[in-house]
Amino acid sequence: MLDGLKIDKAHIVGLSMGAFATFYFGMKWPERARSLTLAGIGSGSMPEARAKFKEESEAAADKLLAEGWEKSAELRGNSPTRVQLQNKNPRGFAEFLSLVKQHSAKGSALTLKGYQALRPALGDFKEQMAKCTVPTLIISGDEDEPCLDASLMLKRHMSSAGLAFMPQTGHACNLEEPDLFNTLCEKFFHQVESGQYRMRDPRATPARML
Numbered sequence: 770m771l772d773g774l775k776i777d778k779a780h781i782v783g784l785s786m787g788a789f790a791t792f793y794f795g796m797k798w799p800e801r802a803r804s805l806t807l808a809g810i811g812s813g814s815m816p817e818a819r820a821k822f823k824e825e826s827e828a829a830a831d832k833l834l835a836e837g838w839e840k841s842a843e844l845r846g847n848s849p850t851r852v853q854l855q856n857k858n859p860r861g862f863a864e865f866l867s868l869v870k871q872h873s874a875k876g877s878a879l880t881l882k883g884y885q886a887l888r889p890a891l892g893d894f895k896e897q898m899a900k901c902t903v904p905t906l907i908i909s910g911d912e913d914e915p916c917l918d919a920s921l922m923l924k925r926h927m928s929s930a931g932l933a934f935m936p937q938t939g940h941a942c943n944l945e946e947p948d949l950f951n952t953l954c955e956k957f958f959h960q961v962e963s964g965q966y967r968m969r970d971p972r973a974t975p976a977r978m979l
Contacts, residue, residue, distance in 0.1 A: 771801060780958055782806040784943055786880075789888060792923075795905065796897040804961045806954055808908040809940050811919020814891040818915065826886035830878035837874040842866050850913050853939035861944060891919055898926040904966045905930040906957045908950065910938030928969040931957070 771779060780803045783791030788810035795805040813822025833841050846866045847855070855862040905927055909920040911934045924932040933953050935942050943950045960966040 777801070778803045780804045780806070780961070782808070782954065783810075784808040785810070785812070785940060786885060789891075792891065792894075795901060795903050796894055799901065799903045802903045804904040804906070804957065804966075806906045806908065806957065807920075807923070808942055808950070809910070809913055809916055810907065810923070811891055812915040813885075814919045815922070816890070816892070819890060822915075823886045826881045830881035830886075833874045833878040833881070838870045838872050838877070841874075842869045845869070848940075850910070850915065850940035853910065853912055853937065854941045854945050857945050865941070865944065891923065895926050898923065899928075901927055901929050902968065903929055904957070904961045906953065907932045908935065908942060908953060909933075910935050910940060910942045910945065912938060913940045913942070916940070930969075931966075 771777075778801055781791045781794050783789070783806070785808070788807040791805055792807055792810060795802050813819060813826075829841075829845070843866065845851070846862070846869065854865065905923075907920050907923055907930055909916045909932075911917070920932060920934075924930050935946055935949060938945050957966070
């Protein structure tokens with residue numbers, strides 16, 4: 770897409786499955802990224818969750834193929850990391866579900882089986898993370914349980930990364946708190962463009978605690 774639009778470098782932003790794609794873009798083609806924004810990243814990446822994540826992804830795909838989005842949307846929408854949107858904005862949540870129901874069940878199922886269930890864990894990229902100098906912003910809702918440890922792991926291994934947790938927020942952090950989400954991104958972009966965004970000072974990772 771960048772080649773087609775004749776864009777040399779861009780700020781790459783992704784949420785959830787898109788955050789993993791954004792992360793991979795940064796590891797694979799760092800010279801094409803002005804920055805990386807990784808929101809809601811890491812579901813299924815921690816070792817203790819890998820098997821369950823793969824199993825649930827495949828089961829969800831089978832359910833979609835059997836029943837379609839019309840029946841599956843309510844169950845998926847009321848997951849532990851989605852109820853926050855419903856509580857904050859019932860009208861927005863209802864619109865979210867109505868849009869989800871319009872998705873292709875077959876397309877979603879194939880994505881779950883062929884991409885989400887099979888993608889490598891973020892921990893498999895620790896060597897690349899350590900070398901990454903692309904300015905990176907990690908955003909996570911503090912109630913997005915599957916992404917908390919993964920977000921911290923990224924922060925600890927990427928000297929180019931900053932981390933923001935959004936309070937009482939689930940997985941759809943951009944929908945739940947659009948003003949805060951956009952403010953975080955805008956400030957980050959300005960820091961990068963103005964040259965004020967810095968790699969972590971080595972003194973910020975000392976061996977001692979005090």
